[in-house]
Amino acid sequence: MIASSRSPLVWLVHISVILLVVLWTLPTAGLLISSLRDKDQLAVSGWWTALSTSTQNLVFRAPGADTQVEKDGKFVIAGNMLEGQSGQVSAFGFNSKDPAAFQPGQSADLPSGEKLTVQADGAFEIASDKAMDGARGQRIFYTAAIPPRFTFDNYREVMRAEGIGASFINSLTVAIPATIIPILVAAFAAYALAWMKFPGRAILIAVVVGLLVVPLQMSLIPLLKLYNGVGAFLGVPAKTYVGIWLAHMGFGLPLAIYLLRNYMAGLPREIMESARVDGASDFDIFIKIILPLSFPALASFSIFQFLWTWNDLLVAMVFLGTGNNELVLTGRLVNLLGSRGGNWEILTASAFVTIIVPLIVFFTLQRYLVRGLLAGSVKGG
Amino acid sequence: AELKFKPGEDSKFNWASFEEFKKGHDLKGQTLTIFGPWRGEDQVLVESVLDYFRDATGADVKYSSSENYEQQIVIDTQAGSPPDVAVLPQPGLIADLASKGYLTPLGEETKKWLLDNYAAGQSWVDLSTYAGKDGKKELYAFPYKIDVKSLVWYVPENFEDSGYEVPKTMEELKALTEKIVADGGTPWCIGLGSGGATGWPATDWVEDMMLRTQPADVYDKWVTNAIPFNDPAVVGAIDEFGWFAKNDKNVDGGAAAVASADFRDSPKGLFASPPKCYLHHQASFIPSFFPEGTVVGQDADFFYMPPYASKPELGNPVLGAGTLAMITKDTPASRAFIEFLETPIAHEVWMAQTSFLTPFKGVNKDTYANGPMKKQGEILLNATTFRFDGSDLMPGKIGAGAFWTGMVDYVGGKSATDVADGIQKAWDSIK
Amino acid sequence: MQQLLFAIITMAAGVLACAAYFFSTNWILDRLFPSKGLTGPLASRNLRITNAIRPWLFLGPALFSLTIYLIYPVIASVWLSLHDRAGENFVGLNNFIWMFNDGEFRQSIYNNFLWLLVVPAAATFFGLIIAALTDRIWWGNIAKTLIFMPMAISFVGASVIWKFIYDYRAAGTEQIGILNAIVVYFGGTPEAWVTLPFWNNFFLMVILIWIQTGFAMVILSAALRGIPEETIEAAVIDGANGFQIFFKIMIPQMWGTIAVVWTTITILVLKVFDIVLAMTNGQWQSQVLANLMFDWMFRGGGDFGRGAAIAVIIMVLVIPIMIWNIRNATKEMEGH
Amino acid sequence: MAGLQLKNIRKSYGAVDVIHGIDLDIRQGEFVVFVGPSGCGKSTLLRMIAGLEEISGGEMYIAERLVNEVPPSQRGIAMVFQSYALYPHMTVYDNMAFGMRIAKESKEEIDRRVRAAADILQLTQYLDRLPKALSGGQRQRVAIGRAICRDPKVFLFDEPLSNLDAALRVATRIEIAKLNESMPDTTMIYVTHDQVEAMTLADRIVVLSAGHIEQVGPPLELYERPANLFVARFIGSPAMNIIPAKIVGTGAETTVELPGGKTDVLDIPTAATENGKAASFGVRPEDLRVSTGDTFLFEGTVAIIEALGEVTLLYIEGLVANEPIIAKVPGILDIKRGEKVRFTADKAKLHLFDANGKSYRA
Amino acid sequence: MAGLQLKNIRKSYGAVDVIHGIDLDIRQGEFVVFVGPSGCGKSTLLRMIAGLEEISGGEMYIAERLVNEVPPSQRGIAMVFQSYALYPHMTVYDNMAFGMRIAKESKEEIDRRVRAAADILQLTQYLDRLPKALSGGQRQRVAIGRAICRDPKVFLFDEPLSNLDAALRVATRIEIAKLNESMPDTTMIYVTHDQVEAMTLADRIVVLSAGHIEQVGPPLELYERPANLFVARFIGSPAMNIIPAKIVGTGAETTVELPGGKTDVLDIPTAATENGKAASFGVRPEDLRVSTGDTFLFEGTVAIIEALGEVTLLYIEGLVANEPIIAKVPGILDIKRGEKVRFTADKAKLHLFDANGKSYRA
Numbered sequence A: 001m002i003a004s005s006r007s008p009l010v011w012l013v014h015i016s017v018i019l020l021v022v023l024w025t026l027p028t029a030g031l032l033i034s035s036l037r038d039k040d041q042l043a044v045s046g047w048w049t050a051l052s053t054s055t056q057n058l059v060f061r062a063p064g065a066d067t068q069v070e071k072d073g074k075f076v077i078a079g080n081m082l083e084g085q086s087g088q089v090s091a092f093g094f095n096s097k098d099p100a101a102f103q104p105g106q107s108a109d110l111p112s113g114e115k116l117t118v119q120a121d122g123a124f125e126i127a128s129d130k131a132m133d134g135a136r137g138q139r140i141f142y143t144a145a146i147p148p149r150f151t152f153d154n155y156r157e158v159m160r161a162e163g164i165g166a167s168f169i170n171s172l173t174v175a176i177p178a179t180i181i182p183i184l185v186a187a188f189a190a191y192a193l194a195w196m197k198f199p200g201r202a203i204l205i206a207v208v209v210g211l212l213v214v215p216l217q218m219s220l221i222p223l224l225k226l227y228n229g230v231g232a233f234l235g236v237p238a239k240t241y242v243g244i245w246l247a248h249m250g251f252g253l254p255l256a257i258y259l260l261r262n263y264m265a266g267l268p269r270e271i272m273e274s275a276r277v278d279g280a281s282d283f284d285i286f287i288k289i290i291l292p293l294s295f296p297a298l299a300s301f302s303i304f305q306f307l308w309t310w311n312d313l314l315v316a317m318v319f320l321g322t323g324n325n326e327l328v329l330t331g332r333l334v335n336l337l338g339s340r341g342g343n344w345e346i347l348t349a350s351a352f353v354t355i356i357v358p359l360i361v362f363f364t365l366q367r368y369l370v371r372g373l374l375a376g377s378v379k380g381g
Numbered sequence B: 001a002e003l004k005f006k007p008g009e010d011s012k013f014n015w016a017s018f019e020e021f022k023k024g025h026d027l028k029g030q031t032l033t034i035f036g037p038w039r040g041e042d043q044v045l046v047e048s049v050l051d052y053f054r055d056a057t058g059a060d061v062k063y064s065s066s067e068n069y070e071q072q073i074v075i076d077t078q079a080g081s082p083p084d085v086a087v088l089p090q091p092g093l094i095a096d097l098a099s100k101g102y103l104t105p106l107g108e109e110t111k112k113w114l115l116d117n118y119a120a121g122q123s124w125v126d127l128s129t130y131a132g133k134d135g136k137k138e139l140y141a142f143p144y145k146i147d148v149k150s151l152v153w154y155v156p157e158n159f160e161d162s163g164y165e166v167p168k169t170m171e172e173l174k175a176l177t178e179k180i181v182a183d184g185g186t187p188w189c190i191g192l193g194s195g196g197a198t199g200w201p202a203t204d205w206v207e208d209m210m211l212r213t214q215p216a217d218v219y220d221k222w223v224t225n226a227i228p229f230n231d232p233a234v235v236g237a238i239d240e241f242g243w244f245a246k247n248d249k250n251v252d253g254g255a256a257a258v259a260s261a262d263f264r265d266s267p268k269g270l271f272a273s274p275p276k277c278y279l280h281h282q283a284s285f286i287p288s289f290f291p292e293g294t295v296v297g298q299d300a301d302f303f304y305m306p307p308y309a310s311k312p313e314l315g316n317p318v319l320g321a322g323t324l325a326m327i328t329k330d331t332p333a334s335r336a337f338i339e340f341l342e343t344p345i346a347h348e349v350w351m352a353q354t355s356f357l358t359p360f361k362g363v364n365k366d367t368y369a370n371g372p373m374k375k376q377g378e379i380l381l382n383a384t385t386f387r388f389d390g391s392d393l394m395p396g397k398i399g400a401g402a403f404w405t406g407m408v409d410y411v412g413g414k415s416a417t418d419v420a421d422g423i424q425k426a427w428d429s430i431k
Numbered sequence C: 001m002q003q004l005l006f007a008i009i010t011m012a013a014g015v016l017a018c019a020a021y022f023f024s025t026n027w028i029l030d031r032l033f034p035s036k037g038l039t040g041p042l043a044s045r046n047l048r049i050t051n052a053i054r055p056w057l058f059l060g061p062a063l064f065s066l067t068i069y070l071i072y073p074v075i076a077s078v079w080l081s082l083h084d085r086a087g088e089n090f091v092g093l094n095n096f097i098w099m100f101n102d103g104e105f106r107q108s109i110y111n112n113f114l115w116l117l118v119v120p121a122a123a124t125f126f127g128l129i130i131a132a133l134t135d136r137i138w139w140g141n142i143a144k145t146l147i148f149m150p151m152a153i154s155f156v157g158a159s160v161i162w163k164f165i166y167d168y169r170a171a172g173t174e175q176i177g178i179l180n181a182i183v184v185y186f187g188g189t190p191e192a193w194v195t196l197p198f199w200n201n202f203f204l205m206v207i208l209i210w211i212q213t214g215f216a217m218v219i220l221s222a223a224l225r226g227i228p229e230e231t232i233e234a235a236v237i238d239g240a241n242g243f244q245i246f247f248k249i250m251i252p253q254m255w256g257t258i259a260v261v262w263t264t265i266t267i268l269v270l271k272v273f274d275i276v277l278a279m280t281n282g283q284w285q286s287q288v289l290a291n292l293m294f295d296w297m298f299r300g301g302g303d304f305g306r307g308a309a310i311a312v313i314i315m316v317l318v319i320p321i322m323i324w325n326i327r328n329a330t331k332e333m334e335g336h
Numbered sequence D, E: 001m002a003g004l005q006l007k008n009i010r011k012s013y014g015a016v017d018v019i020h021g022i023d024l025d026i027r028q029g030e031f032v033v034f035v036g037p038s039g040c041g042k043s044t045l046l047r048m049i050a051g052l053e054e055i056s057g058g059e060m061y062i063a064e065r066l067v068n069e070v071p072p073s074q075r076g077i078a079m080v081f082q083s084y085a086l087y088p089h090m091t092v093y094d095n096m097a098f099g100m101r102i103a104k105e106s107k108e109e110i111d112r113r114v115r116a117a118a119d120i121l122q123l124t125q126y127l128d129r130l131p132k133a134l135s136g137g138q139r140q141r142v143a144i145g146r147a148i149c150r151d152p153k154v155f156l157f158d159e160p161l162s163n164l165d166a167a168l169r170v171a172t173r174i175e176i177a178k179l180n181e182s183m184p185d186t187t188m189i190y191v192t193h194d195q196v197e198a199m200t201l202a203d204r205i206v207v208l209s210a211g212h213i214e215q216v217g218p219p220l221e222l223y224e225r226p227a228n229l230f231v232a233r234f235i236g237s238p239a240m241n242i243i244p245a246k247i248v249g250t251g252a253e254t255t256v257e258l259p260g261g262k263t264d265v266l267d268i269p270t271a272a273t274e275n276g277k278a279a280s281f282g283v284r285p286e287d288l289r290v291s292t293g294d295t296f297l298f299e300g301t302v303a304i305i306e307a308l309g310e311v312t313l314l315y316i317e318g319l320v321a322n323e324p325i326i327a328k329v330p331g332i333l334d335i336k337r338g339e340k341v342r343f344t345a346d347k348a349k350l351h352l353f354d355a356n357g358k359s360y361r362a
């Protein structure tokens, strides 16, 4: 619109947005980086350190005596502590009380008589005049500068989970109709509440607002009872896809109606009038005028409804069941976690696996949040 | 599915029991739904056991679990669509379900079986007996898969490096704690953090201390509130825990870190270089949270949380926890499943893998996958007193609420008396 | 493959059935009471009938499912709140009397008010700012997607993230929580943030704000784009600068939507319990009503009476917002 | 007979009364133009006829049927909105086709009619555009096109040409006239501010003022015999000059005294009772002629001269304070500013109104 | 000098070229009116001057300063939008006061100016209303009020009077003229479709067509000496009659042959090379007089008679197929439909255009 925009204000805008974006993504970035890290590292160093070469105190257990080789009359156990990774050893030791007692290149006399030599590149050698024994290998403490190290293991583990594909489809089967149906139903209701005249309209609007607050947990037991009753009466299973769609619809409707009504009420009256004069019935007006013009509102609500149904676990567990054939993606991923929780590496990776579909939905629907949808329709204001 | 161990192949398993069970049960075409707390690795393991049930009976077994299994089971039973068999780790919750009439009594035969076959059988039967809807006490649950909680974990080589010895008595343990402090080290890693359940590791401490300072019947009265929570006996036990945890020098990070440190992270301090601590009190499951590649028995080991030498009359009490199976829908299949749990093979298959302890005397101890597990199994079998985790026995609002919160407040600075008073008040409010 | 096919068929069937309802009822109504082409009293009568019925056809499915999924549970809750823990024996107002004498409940109410004060305002504010700032920059959509991301992260994920932010390690050791790392970097002493009574409320609120800003942003973006361009042009001509346009032209025109967003988030705050549950479970004096309700409902078998009583209180708290919304709706309907 | 009857129609917005009881009979096929000052209620009245605005009081009949409660879609009307009210998400083509699609016309018929309308309105090249990519005038034409595409019983036009340029305006006006001729049974109601439109199109003109009717009649009647001062001033541009006067002689002819003392005789009969009363003497600018002789109506000083090409407007001061008298004389005259000029006019074209504004010409 | 220079200004929307390179010099204080057919780019050009539309090519200077990149707020302009663009959430008062509040005028000053503008525009009683409770004309007046309340260097008006009734239109037009007079340093650019407005207000008129300038000049010059056929047809209403002709005699005077064989002599000099070429012969309807004598320009049959009161329009057929020639004669004549009438006109008022539409009058 406005022709020239090369003012300092524009820079201010860019900078503020960058700042906000950084603030908002920082936690997520932490999650992403964490999901690419080794699970043991997660608990001992901040994720931001993962990006740079860091000095770490590590412990390495040398192979046991059974790997010793005899060389020039000496028994030697040798290898590399860094196990193929790059890094730079700056100190080492063999006693937990003094883990950095020696410099690389030095050799240390172990209490048991062997000589331990560690090079800066991580190569070590335990040499002894006599054959070594004991199954337990020697612990070597070392301090090393370790460059950033990332792994896709966490993702591999998540993606390899059994039945993940089926769960993915289950999730979609739940989420897509559970997004479209409530939107359709809510849009009709919102139109009625915004543009049709009938007694009790204001009360209904208030009821819708009031119902926004009903805690989901309150409804589960009465509803499941009802489902079981209906299921038994009709001789069908109580937990079906239809059941969960309807449940998601019920829970999502108040917000959907509330948001959509608000939006529809703001559309220019003249357009509706014009359609009415053109002979359109309420139904035609709704389908041909209101729906297309409400696209921004429909799109934004679909984003949220999809997201909720996609990320929902509770409703799915209660109304769809937990069997292998019904388990949704979130359920499947949660089952990957141990009984006591805490597998953060799985948590972080699965958080990113599940985030992708909602983000795609967001990205596609964001296009419908268009500007100037109503431009050119009426003059006045 | 492929059975984990081919029947008849490895002679350490009791294949005969399997074959016998197989003969007695044919459930083809029937479905058994089991709802349990095991997820992740545990779920793989339990499935491997269930495979044998499938194989033996031909039933279609559906196991499922949930992060919110507590909530889920309440909803499902209340709404009238329970699984056939539920497995829960909380006797308190089971008592509640029993009292609302959602559970089926297992009957005298099972009770007798438990008495005969489980070590310290009576305490298991007591643990599994609840009042039903009609107020009648009956056996409603079948304990299966036990954790030993009275364990202290350490790194043997760190002990060697510093010349420490494994303590045999509580007095020695305290002395060791002081010695480590004197040597400039930090003796303990304690973490109570557990998201929504923050505080529970401290309850294990207190329970262990209860068993080591008071006779078992006081413990029993305590968990049923026959003696108030703020009884001096309880306050004393809390302060015993406080001796370890409320001293900045004794714990890694100082007392302030105890409450917020995650219990899953805190054992990692044992393996740091240099070590952040030397001792860690936690149940038998904790090795899954050790750094990857840690070999129990080599890199880490445990010893029995010792009793006071000054109180020999209390013997070697063992605190434990475990899961209990119960019938939530009375079907032939669910009955059969309980019977299946009575076969040695149902225990041995899991024992031979990992993280499974059983008080079942009829199993071959050699099927334990490794030394440490066997050692834990022995602690369990040698226990003069076995008591189930008290907080799990208390009503949910206390054992999984006020008690946790109280412990957090306690390490946060409140006095033991204040905390105990508060918990008792909460208990009064739900009576 | 078969599952996919089944899924597609079920989805299509579900959606089509819903659409079919609307088309067919509407068609039947027009068939039953035709008025097109008719004249005279019959036409007017039919017209009146269809006009009276049609809104209810449109509202029908919505009212039906609202009744079943929400109103019925509300009634059930009220009923339960007057009964004992098993929901069997009538106890009158005992649950409420207990509640008001309960310290934890009072704590929760207090905390809830803090939440209500801060979170809706902050989330709406940031949402608005971000929507406005990103509206006309070329990488706005990318920025929005990034800011939206927290909404899309499942709850478990979010709690892990914030655990790693608030994590506390003893002073002198390496901090793995970024907040403490920053504090230490600037020479402060680390704090166990979530355990600081009173202040921890705010640390938990930050999480919800972080998540809900995306919601506010999306809805407000849509509203922002609905503002007639011409009014902005007129303001530009009138010499208004960016700020003046934003505050005096855009915000007043979006006022309705801002109110909606604010209301929605307020109500969400009343319901929120996952964050508290996952981060502190109400310890360190951070309890809120919804979590308290959850606690009583499901912990250890549950006490439905008390759980429901707390739920009833939560629902009562929303009444002022309802009244305010009725007023708005009637005011704006005068124009229609 | 598919005419339109308005019986004591009223409208109020809350406390504000906008229409104060209007009675009007419109015959089927008639072309009626509503004129009146901005804000007098023309759009409101039109919208009530369309059924878009609730009728606060009175009865309205279309084709003998009481329509107070009938929805717009069933009144058989087409309307061009003052504010266009285009469907922003539809192309020009779809905007015009919408009504016919609703009425389930055949595809070919729709296409034919849309193209015909687009042709008339010079919109053919914009058929694929969305309203937002159109100029103001183009939008207005789409709005007209939308109405003429359909086949209603009653056409309602609310200032349909206000954004068009003169040429197009004339062309469109002629098209509307043709449309009217080609559909002798279709009633048309048209709101405009343009005198020429009103005069050329209307069978009858309805002059509205502040929510009530001032006069209804054929264009020339309104022009020649305004019923009152309001209509006199309103019809004709520039407006009729009104000079306060006093009746000094009555009878078959009336003598009035103008400010300044000059008396004039008008061929309007008045009753003797009127003698001595204050009155308003009116003469249209275009009826004034510069008089070179001695007989003249009045004289004054030329304050402003506006040469418009074909005619010249003279603004005369000196007679009524602060309100110059305007004379519209053909061609370009060699009169200069400040000159004193005398004017005369045809007697039959003089008007006289009583103190209440009512015309003395019955 | 705070004038306005447009140098080869261009505008395209994507592939659609809307403005094709416009050069225009507007002096400070000048009143320039843009006219042109609907959709020719008037609003676009105005919006470019305001800075609301990016300039696709060329340079624009306001007060000697290159403003291509200068934001609207710094160009010192006020604008009345064709679509009003009122702030829907502000009352009429606030709408008008907004710009001054932004400029931090004192409260009293704002109040004074708003009330003055409201007074002029007869909006005083609506000051507390929101735009949605106003009629179309009232909204337009608010839009005008908003602009005149402020004190800009340049005023831009986009069809500001299109929704007003005749009387108000005249009054407002006069107010704008007064405004212009009272602010001799303020430049005004005005888009209108109303010839009278253009003629009376403009110092110079710019005739646009399809994105380029056809002619720029003072009103009378455009009326009397249109540079080409387009301007000739566009200025004046009804439009100039154009009759295809053939040049049959050249020199100081030119002889043309009309369809039907009648020849006329025009006092326009043409070069001998033009002899035999096709040309267009033009005469304005208002310049035609009914001739009773033998000397006449042409004759034809009266097809339609439109009596508008002060003048009568005669539509004459028989000369150009399908395009009647219009004559505007004063008063009401006793000519009937179907009569053959002869017309004559002043020689100086005849026009002749070459085959490309360029006028032969230099």
Ligand SMILES: Nc1ncnc2c1ncn2[C@@H]1O[C@H](COP(=O)(O)OP(=O)(O)OP(=O)(O)O)[C@@H](O)[C@H]1O
Binding pocket: D132, D133, D134, D135, D136, D137, D138, D163, D165, E013, E016, E018, E036, E037, E038, E039, E040, E041, E042, E043, E044, E045, E082
């Ligand atoms: N966004 C757009 N995309 C393409 N063409 C456009 C767009 N906006 C306007 N136009 C075209 O540009 C041309 C000029 O438009 P403009 O609004 O300047 O006309 P105008 O001279 O003001 O006409 P009017 O008198 O009808 O208001 C028109 O033909 C219009 O269709």
Ligand SMILES: Nc1ncnc2c1ncn2[C@@H]1O[C@H](COP(=O)(O)OP(=O)(O)OP(=O)(O)O)[C@@H](O)[C@H]1O
Binding pocket: D013, D016, D018, D036, D037, D038, D039, D040, D041, D042, D043, D044, D045, D082, E132, E133, E134, E135, E136, E137, E138, E163, E165
């Ligand atoms: N919603 C409303 N509330 C109060 N008054 C209103 C409302 N809508 C219109 N009016 C008033 O009603 C009167 C008639 O409006 P209407 O639109 O019919 O005028 P109009 O004759 O069409 O004028 P114009 O020629 O300017 O379009 C106006 O004075 C207007 O201010």
Ligand SMILES: [Mg+2]
Binding pocket: D042, D043, D044, D082, D158, E135, E136, E137
């Ligand atoms: Mg109007």
Ligand SMILES: [Mg+2]
Binding pocket: D135, D136, D137, E042, E043, E044, E082, E158
């Ligand atoms: Mg325009």
